[in-house]
Amino acid sequence: MNAPTDRKIVHRYAYRRSPDQDARGVVRRPVVVVGAGPVGLAASIDLALRGVAVVLIDDADRIGEGSRGICWSKRTLEICDRLGVGEKLVAQGVTWKLGKVFHGDDLVFAFDLLPEDGHKMPAFINLQQYVVEKALVDRADELDLVDLRWKNRLIAVEPHNAHVLLTIDTPDGPYKLEADWLIAADGARSSTRDLLGLEFSGVTFEDKFLIADIRMAADLPTERRFWFDPPFHAGQSALMHRQPDNIWRIDLQLGPDADAMEEQKPERVSARLRRMLGERPFELEWISVYRFNCRRLDRFLHGRVVFVGDAAHQVSPFGARGANSGIQDAENLAWKLAAVLKGEAGESLIGTYDTERIQAADENIAHSTRSTDFIAPHSAAERALRNAVLGLAPTADFARRMINSGRLSIATVYESPLSTPDESPFGGSARLGAPLPDCRIRNGDGSETYVLENIGDGFTLLTFKNGAPPQAAPEGVCRLRIGDDLIDPDGLLARRLDATPGAAYLLRPDLHLCARWRSFDRGKIAAARDRAKGRALGKI
Amino acid sequence: MMAKLITASQFSDPDAAYVALVEARRHLSEAEAAALDTRLALILANHIGDIEVLKEAIALAKTK
Numbered sequence: 001m002n003a004p005t006d007r008k009i010v011h012r013y014a015y016r017r018s019p020d021q022d023a024r025g026v027v028r029r030p031v032v033v034v035g036a037g038p039v040g041l042a043a044s045i046d047l048a049l050r051g052v053a054v055v056l057i058d059d060a061d062r063i064g065e066g067s068r069g070i071c072w073s074k075r076t077l078e079i080c081d082r083l084g085v086g087e088k089l090v091a092q093g094v095t096w097k098l099g100k101v102f103h104g105d106d107l108v109f110a111f112d113l114l115p116e117d118g119h120k121m122p123a124f125i126n127l128q129q130y131v132v133e134k135a136l137v138d139r140a141d142e143l144d145l146v147d148l149r150w151k152n153r154l155i156a157v158e159p160h161n162a163h164v165l166l167t168i169d170t171p172d173g174p175y176k177l178e179a180d181w182l183i184a185a186d187g188a189r190s191s192t193r194d195l196l197g198l199e200f201s202g203v204t205f206e207d208k209f210l211i212a213d214i215r216m217a218a219d220l221p222t223e224r225r226f227w228f229d230p231p232f233h234a235g236q237s238a239l240m241h242r243q244p245d246n247i248w249r250i251d252l253q254l255g256p257d258a259d260a261m262e263e264q265k266p267e268r269v270s271a272r273l274r275r276m277l278g279e280r281p282f283e284l285e286w287i288s289v290y291r292f293n294c295r296r297l298d299r300f301l302h303g304r305v306v307f308v309g310d311a312a313h314q315v316s317p318f319g320a321r322g323a324n325s326g327i328q329d330a331e332n333l334a335w336k337l338a339a340v341l342k343g344e345a346g347e348s349l350i351g352t353y354d355t356e357r358i359q360a361a362d363e364n365i366a367h368s369t370r371s372t373d374f375i376a377p378h379s380a381a382e383r384a385l386r387n388a389v390l391g392l393a394p395t396a397d398f399a400r401r402m403i404n405s406g407r408l409s410i411a412t413v414y415e416s417p418l419s420t421p422d423e424s425p426f427g428g429s430a431r432l433g434a435p436l437p438d439c440r441i442r443n444g445d446g447s448e449t450y451v452l453e454n455i456g457d458g459f460t461l462l463t464f465k466n467g468a469p470p471q472a473a474p475e476g477v478c479r480l481r482i483g484d485d486l487i488d489p490d491g492l493l494a495r496r497l498d499a500t501p502g503a504a505y506l507l508r509p510d511l512h513l514c515a516r517w518r519s520f521d522r523g524k525i526a527a528a529r530d531r532a533k534g535r536a537l538g539k540i
Numbered sequence: 541m542m543a544k545l546i547t548a549s550q551f552s553d554p555d556a557a558y559v560a561l562v563e564a565r566r567h568l569s570e571a572e573a574a575a576l577d578t579r580l581a582l583i584l585a586n587h588i589g590d591i592e593v594l595k596e597a598i599a600l601a602k603t604k
Contacts, residue, residue: 367555370555370558370559373558373559373562374558374562377562378566379565379566379567379568380569380570381565381568381569381570381572381573382562382565382566384570384573385561385562385565385573386562389558392600392601395547395600395603396547396600397547397548397549398547398548398549398550398551398554400549401549401551401554402554402555402557402558404555404558407555
């Protein structure tokens with residue numbers, strides 16, 4: 001997003017002088033995170049919960065208004081739940097799962113995102129980014145291991161073999177800090193990236209879009225509405241989405257020739273919105289005109305500097321793949337970095353952050369590019385094809401399936417060297433390399449719970465009862481016995497995992513499934529644990 | 541007469557099929573794209589090789 005934004009302050013935080021600024025020598029910290037947005041905050045909290053001390057710096061002293069990211073996916077909410085804010089976000093957000101696509105005045109396609117029943121977290125919530133940031137800042141403040149420093153601006157980065165030397169400017173002047181690892185979560189205009197002279201590769205799209213968040217008391221259904229060529233905005237596309245507190249997100253395509261400054265004038269925006277909303281009264285909350293990019297760094301890992309979120313990759317907003325993928329970057333990195341810093345894994349494990357999250361970024365960029373090609377055709381010839389698909393959609397299923405108003409973010413199934421290939425085939429909705437599907441289940445005392453709530457911070461082995469005497473899990477693996485510790489009364493979890501009696505499932509600390517077997521073999525489980533810690537990577 | 545034309549989606553990844561079609565016409569003028577489509581129609585019609593299916597497809601394409 002490259003538009004000027006006039007952001008009101010929602011929360012302000014005080015700059016506090018750190019003892020590091022008065023130390024005689026340069027202080028060394030295990031991890032410094034740059035950027036207290038959702039991604040930097042999630043990374044810091046996750047590391048702290050894993051026992052790693054983090055210094056989190058941000059050049060601002062506030063959380064600003066301007067909703068920006070509003071759609072939070074189930075996978076992100078599951079991560080936030082582990083970090084301690086998931087239920088709070090769901091309570092504050094608008095839960096939705098229905099989407100409708102219109103061509104002109106006609107409904108051509110409707111979708112329901114609810115993947116399976118019995119998940120703790122919904123498919124999506126809508127919630128203003130600043131509300132998410134506030135919840136994460138409050139959570140970080142509860143943790144002694146997160147040292148959040150506002151008004152600390154990174155002005156120089158000097159990479160060394162075993163550390164990074166940072167110069168940080170403050171209202172009291174600059175100070176230096178050494179970090180074993182630096183996490184760059186400083187967004188699309190990352191100063192860390194600029195300071196290291198790194199560049200993105202990818203494409204910038206010519207079309208400009210207008211985002212307006214408005215306050216409007218409207219009795220409209222809670223669903224995502226997308227229009228191609230609507231009567232109120234001829235020849236372009238439009239999106240309307242509900243947020244909490246009677247706030248609505250309107251996104252209007254303006255075409256490549258729009259004048260960004262002119263289009264942001266409130267009277268001009270209001271006139272466009274009146275054509276859409278008729279006589280309904282509304283107030284403007286936030287306006288932004290943007291073009292977008294689908295691009296990424298060639299590598300996310302540069303020595304001891306690791307890029308996460310928009311600092312590493314950018315996509316169009318269609319599909320809600322920006323902040324969601326950033327939070328998934330943070331979670332992928334946090335457990336690996338914690339394992340390396342505690343000496344439980346070699347540094348080559350961090351290299352798998354690069355491979356796994358580049359796979360995810362490439363998926364997101366591909367989906368986002370396809371959506372953009374559909375929403376904003378490059379030429380009259382491409383528009384003719386797009387309109388032919390829309391024209392056939394009411395009568396032909398195949399055309400409906402090609403309509404692309406954004407394919408919404410789902411978790412990546414890692415094709416990873418950390419996964420142990422299946423020895424025997426498995427069905428169900430679980431996938432090797434994907435997060436464990438959640439499932440409603442019961443505690444031993446019969447009370448209701450969800451399987452994801454019962455998984456700890458380390459490696460977990462889920463086993464299904466088969467009558468054999470229980471065997472101890474290998475060291476460093478927490479065992480959870482389905483049938484003893486937890487009860488799966490209707491066999492729902494067993495169906496999701498295609499579990500047979502005696503089956504065993506190994507989960508990484510980020511809850512991704514990294515190995516599974518039809519029977520318990522302690523040696524194989526230990527080998528799979530070592531592999532998931534990167535033990536086999538040393539030879540590369 | 542039983543309909544023989546399949547309109548249910550047959551691609552495992554419909555987005556990939558759309559991308560193939562849209563990339564084929566990238567940088568083409570409307571006239572060039574129309575000529576491409578005509579050749580495509582002939583090639584795919586022959587591949588199907590069933591006059592009843594072809595007639596049904598024409599009828600569907602003509603409905604507005």
